[in-house]
Amino acid sequence: MTGRVEGKVAFITGAARGQGRAHAVRLASEGADIIAVDLCDSIDSVPYALASEADLGETVRQVEGLGRKIIASQTDVRDHSALDAAVSYGVEAFGRLDIAVANAGILSAASTEDLPEQSWQDMIDVNLTGVYHAARAAIPHIRAGGVGGSIVLTSSALGIRAMPNMAHYVAAKSGVIGLMRVLALELAADKIRVNTVNPSIADTLMVQNEAVHKLFVPHIDSPTREQAAEVFATLNPMPTPWVDAEDVSNAVLFLVSDEARFVTGLEFKIDAGFCLA
Amino acid sequence: MGRVENKVAFITGAARGQGRGHALRLAAEGADIIALDMCKQLPSARYDLATSEDLVETRKAVEASGRRVIALEADVRDEQQLAEAFRAGVAEIGPVDIVIANAGVALFAVDQPHEAWQDTIDINLTGVFNTLETVVPSMIERGAGGAIVMTSSTAGLRGILGPSRGSLAYVASKHGLVGLMRSYANNLAAHSIRVNTVHPTGVETPMIVTPSIDAFLDASPELVAHVTNALPVGLVSVDDVTNAVLYLVSEDGRYVTGTTLTVDAGFANKN
Numbered sequence: 001m002t003g004r005v006e007g008k009v010a011f012i013t014g015a016a017r018g019q020g021r022a023h024a025v026r027l028a029s030e031g032a033d034i035i036a037v038d039l040c041d042s043i044d045s046v047p048y049a050l051a052s053e054a055d056l057g058e059t060v061r062q063v064e065g066l067g068r069k070i071i072a073s074q075t076d077v078r079d080h081s082a083l084d085a086a087v088s089y090g091v092e093a094f095g096r097l098d099i100a101v102a103n104a105g106i107l108s109a110a111s112t113e114d115l116p117e118q119s120w121q122d123m124i125d126v127n128l129t130g131v132y133h134a135a136r137a138a139i140p141h142i143r144a145g146g147v148g149g150s151i152v153l154t155s156s157a158l159g160i161r162a163m164p165n166m167a168h169y170v171a172a173k174s175g176v177i178g179l180m181r182v183l184a185l186e187l188a189a190d191k192i193r194v195n196t197v198n199p200s201i202a203d204t205l206m207v208q209n210e211a212v213h214k215l216f217v218p219h220i221d222s223p224t225r226e227q228a229a230e231v232f233a234t235l236n237p238m239p240t241p242w243v244d245a246e247d248v249s250n251a252v253l254f255l256v257s258d259e260a261r262f263v264t265g266l267e268f269k270i271d272a273g274f275c276l277a
Numbered sequence: 278m279g280r281v282e283n284k285v286a287f288i289t290g291a292a293r294g295q296g297r298g299h300a301l302r303l304a305a306e307g308a309d310i311i312a313l314d315m316c317k318q319l320p321s322a323r324y325d326l327a328t329s330e331d332l333v334e335t336r337k338a339v340e341a342s343g344r345r346v347i348a349l350e351a352d353v354r355d356e357q358q359l360a361e362a363f364r365a366g367v368a369e370i371g372p373v374d375i376v377i378a379n380a381g382v383a384l385f386a387v388d389q390p391h392e393a394w395q396d397t398i399d400i401n402l403t404g405v406f407n408t409l410e411t412v413v414p415s416m417i418e419r420g421a422g423g424a425i426v427m428t429s430s431t432a433g434l435r436g437i438l439g440p441s442r443g444s445l446a447y448v449a450s451k452h453g454l455v456g457l458m459r460s461y462a463n464n465l466a467a468h469s470i471r472v473n474t475v476h477p478t479g480v481e482t483p484m485i486v487t488p489s490i491d492a493f494l495d496a497s498p499e500l501v502a503h504v505t506n507a508l509p510v511g512l513v514s515v516d517d518v519t520n521a522v523l524y525l526v527s528e529d530g531r532y533v534t535g536t537t538l539t540v541d542a543g544f545a546n547k548n
Contacts, residue, residue, distance in 0.1 A: 188506075237535075238532060243532040259523075265507065266546075
């Protein structure tokens with residue numbers, strides 16, 4: 001059976017684990033080859049461990065296990081020229097680019113008054129400017145194919161709704177929506193579609209870590225995953241504490257496949273009703 | 278294994294156009310179908326509405342795909358007819374997992390029939406409300422969750438189509454669906470029943486590709502001069518809308534509720 005993105009090539013940032021890995025694996029399972037990048041290093045203002053080189057290796061193993069090809073590199077989305085080079089290298093090897101998923105992102109939290117300058121700057125640099133860099137790197141290659149394509153920018157339910165202690169995150173994720181809207185207009189004539197995905201809390205290590213658990217369960221010293229789940233569940237009208245990375249991947253797959261050939265400029269919520277509440 | 282294997286879908290406006298497209302595709306993906314349509318002409322309509330023959334054709338096409346189907350003539354404005362059709366459908370096909378509240382009319386025409394306002398509101402808005410009120414209690418009682426899609430429009434997001442009675446009614450009814458969708462989505466989330474709208478731009482169906490709509494648009498050049506899709510396409514196809522509906526009602530969309538899914542070639546973002 002032909003895959004839903006058979007023969008296409010997808011560029012994915014933040015692909016070492018979490019949503020990025022899930023997208024790589026899902027698109028590969030539907031016939032795509034993958035150009036994967038991840039920082040695989042720490043950022044001082046981020047209060048949990050970021051993905052490692054070994055994580056990126058695991059993504060490579062899983063994609064290859066599906067019989068698809070993958071070129072992975074440790075590349076920082078904040079470094080525009082390095083990102084350009086990573087995409088160009090992958091496109092040279094695979095011969096085309098159809099899809100970009102600008103997914104790399106970080107999370108930290110503090111009240112706006114207490115937010116360290118570096119936390120603000122790192123957040124904007126990775127979650128907004130990094131998304132811009134990823135789109136910039138991909139656009140010329142997708143356009144050169146002459147058959148259109150699809151770009152998905154990872155925003156958040158917090159790009160649509162606000163939450164205390166998240167000014168930098170909400171600003172970056174809202175900014176991603178604005179960027180998407182402009183790109184959708186600019187690239188429509190070339191049949192390149194641009195949309196955001198807007199998940200509520202997803203079950204990944206960006207959320208499932210002590211720092212974030214403590215933020216949501218402040219009255220307990222070391223809250224467990226189960227204790228955090230009880231609080232997360234109150235955020236969603238549907239009876240679930242979170243969505244899985246694979247739920248976001250299913251939306252990404254729809255958006256980048258030809259099934260959505262006339263879907264562009266859309267904020268695509270995968271949020272268990274979070275934005276309704 | 279289909280993407281909606283062994284689910285039962287209740288679809289209004291299923292005789293032709295988008296409704297038929299949804300019925301056939303969901304059947305191809307493993308669903309059994311309860312197909313409703315009014316199959317009557319409306320005095321305020323300046324185009325031919327679907328006929329009994331159209332509904333029979335939908336039924337035969339679903340049968341040919343190997344799934345079970347019942348086709349019933351019922352008017353979404355009539356709660357009694359809906360209740361009877363629902364009872365007959367469930368008795369024949371089984372309990373409903375999926376609702377596609379799709380029946381709708383476009384009564385904007387050059388001669389501006391006076392009844393266009395009320396008829397449009399009755400069918401496009403109240404008809405969807407009636408449909409959900411008919412089916413939803415059984416979905417809650419069964420406790421197996423479910424997915425509901427209402428067919429809205431780019432006219433549910435933007436004040437397009439000009440000042441005619443039918444235009445205003447169309448825009449108001451399709452905007453109204455968004456409010457209805459958000460309320461049902463909130464109210465039904467705890468039951469894992471998801472509710473979303475789809476918002477197509479112009480779709481290649483007999484409701485749009487018809488001389489009266491051509492004449493209406495010819496007489497209102499300001500409506501089409503600048504108000505165009507972003508992607509280089511005029512009308513999208515039924516399949517494009519069906520793909521979005523299929524995503525929403527399948528397990529792929531299991532946490533997607535309260536969303537306005539545009540299939541609009543970038544129209545809403547542009548205009």
